[in-house]
Amino acid sequence: MTRNKDVTQSKDLTGTYDVVVVGGGAAGLSAALVLGRSRLRTLVVDAGEPRNAPSAHMQGYLTRDGMSPAEFLALGRQEIARYGVELVRDRAVDVSRDEDFAVRLVGGETVRARRLIVTTGLRDELPTVPGVAERYGRDVLHCPFCHGWEVRDERFGVLATSPLSVHQALMVSGWSDDVTLFLHTVAERELSDDDLRRLAAAGVKVVPGEVAALRIEDDRLTGVRLADGTAHDRTVVFVAPKAVPQTGLMERLGAQLQETPFGAYPVVDPTGRTSVPGVWTAGNAMGLAEQVVHAASGGYRAASAVVGDLIMSDLDAAVAE
């Protein structure tokens, strides 16, 4: 193990790192902080496209409620630098394993590591309705825990893309009494009797028919226009993007995945250890429900397991000698 005493290491990327963390969001930076403080030679490779970038504010992280996601990550990068952790702005495009892991970067370099922590998050695929992508993170939202308080009591629409959108409509009814579920691509017959009873109990209005576009005026969402030409005044629209987990690197190493209704994620133990020896994961690369606070916590947990794993494996090697 390389004892990391230097807080201003150069980034020559040569030699073998103790740990390479792929992804520098909340999960990766939190892991890197623990690794740096454990004196491990650590590199973070980060493409710099965190999932919550469309939002100006990050909510629900104790003591950081309302901070901008960019500022949160910038502070994280400052903190890991204090412990000599290196960070490169690059994308890992391939990985293989012989004695160590060899991670190939899009910039052409290959970095080597004894252990890997993959915190590459997930990509949100938005419904292709005009207006949705432009307003995403502002008045087109996906998560009431992230933004519900900020838009409480406004006129909500929910753009259904599957019968699961009923659940979203029921959830957001906790933040407003004025909720309309636009069925869009979902047929009325796909809703169960239970769905209909709960929607009625929550006071959610159900509107069948395809949504043609969102109405945007003066840089604000003001309504939803249906393909039949009718319009409904709404100031907020909730959508459920399709989650595309960024698990390619782990798959390349043969990691076992498990299907969920929200994509296929690696099978992990409670520390985030995947089925591939030496590879851990955390944050949205591990599951859709990982909010920032969970991602940071998962990164910590994975990193401390990696530290223990390296110490024990070095001790075992010493004993064997």
Ligand SMILES: Cc1cc2nc3c(=O)[nH]c(=O)nc-3n(C[C@H](O)[C@H](O)[C@H](O)COP(=O)(O)OP(=O)(O)OC[C@H]3O[C@@H](n4cnc5c(N)ncnc54)[C@H](O)[C@@H]3O)c2cc1C
């Ligand atoms: C619009 C929006 C608003 C949100 N608001 C909130 C909120 O208010 N509060 C909250 O708790 N949660 C919020 N979330 C959820 C939050 O985004 C996630 O919980 C959090 O981003 C998960 O952190 P992560 O580190 O797992 O992934 P990310 O933050 O997505 O970080 C992953 C990083 O890995 C990099 N990466 C990916 N692939 C590679 C690769 N191959 N090589 C190198 N780097 C790579 C990415 O570029 C990115 O920088 C929101 C989500 C969205 C979509």
